[in-house]
Amino acid sequence: MARKNLIEVSTAEEAPTPTADVRPIAGFVAPAVRSAPIGGITRTLGNITQKFERAQDLEKQLAEGKIIVELDPALVDGSFISDRLGIDSVGLAELVGQIRVHGQQVPILVRPHPKTNGRYQVAYGHRRLAAVRELGIKVRAVIRELSDDQLVASQGQENNARTNLSYIERALFAARLEDRSFCREVIMAALNVDKAALSKMISVVRAIPIELIEAIGAAPEVGRRRWMEFAEKLAKAEIDLHALLTTLSADNSSDQRFQRAADALNTLPKLKEQPKANLWAAKDRSVSANVKSTATKAVVTYEAKDGPSFAIYVTERLDDLYEAFRQSQKTSTGD
Secondary structure, three states: OOOOOOOOOOOOOOOOOOOOOEEOOOOEEOOOOOOOOHHHHHHHHHHHHHHHHHHHHHHHHHHOOOOEEEEOHHHEEOOOOOOOOOOOHHHHHHHHHHHHHHOOOOOEEEEEOOOOOOOEEEEEOHHHHHHHHHHOOOEEEEEOOOOHHHHHHHHHHHHHHHOOOOHHHHHHHHHHHHHOOOOHHHHHHHHOOOHHHHHHHHHHHHHOOHHHHHHHOOOOOOOHHHHHHHHHHHHOEOOOHHHHHHHHOOOOOHHHHHHHHHHHHHHOOEOOOOOOEEEEEOOOOOOEEEEEEOOOOEEEEEEOOOHHHHHHHHHOOHHHHHHHHHHHHHHHHOO
């Protein structure tokens, strides 16, 4: 990875004209071979060896994230997983003021961009990056080689420690990680939650249209219980999503938008359950299947003499049935 202009290290003597290997991090330049007394050659080789070792040491420290460097913010991209529902303009203005007076006290963490040479990707520090961009100065950063799993773990753990993301932001972060096929263990480590808490987070996000979550925003004062209640009521209500989204645009804060959406749900009629319907019955009437469904749930009941044993038979073959269902969906949509 090229590290040009990341660090400037002064040396006690001018570097000769480069001819082969150049390490600008440590000021190491391999000189052209010149005729010189033996003692001069020995001293030159000794200097070269020292500079080479310094270059290796600096590169090692950079790789381990032990050196803070200054980067052009234009070369730094955000994380591939967003963990925020926007950056609060008031909070950002305060951070800009603090950095303008005191400088950037805490570096951000970045990794070399996995797809674009010469660029970087943020693990954490998005607000600090936005602030220094507004100030037009370089961003202080630690560069570390990180896998995708390590990046999201660092991102989540830093946010848990410093920024206190709202409940819905944490839940949305978890759902986005799951959508990118991260395993539950990695997601739990990133958010510092157990399996039960993670399941509830993801279930809340799955139950609420993403357009509605984004329209409401972070809602920092709204916790787990109120979001879960909101999701449960939403599943039982007849909702005109477009009309509800329109009513949220005039509110000033995301907490107010959440309350307006919650109040709207309380006034909507509950979704009526569909009547029980007989889906199928065997010719000999030894088994029948019935369904009772709502907008978000369907209960299938196997009845008659062979009902229980047939239910077990079907359950053991759910993987194959579901795969056949998925293929039929693709065929019907033309995918």
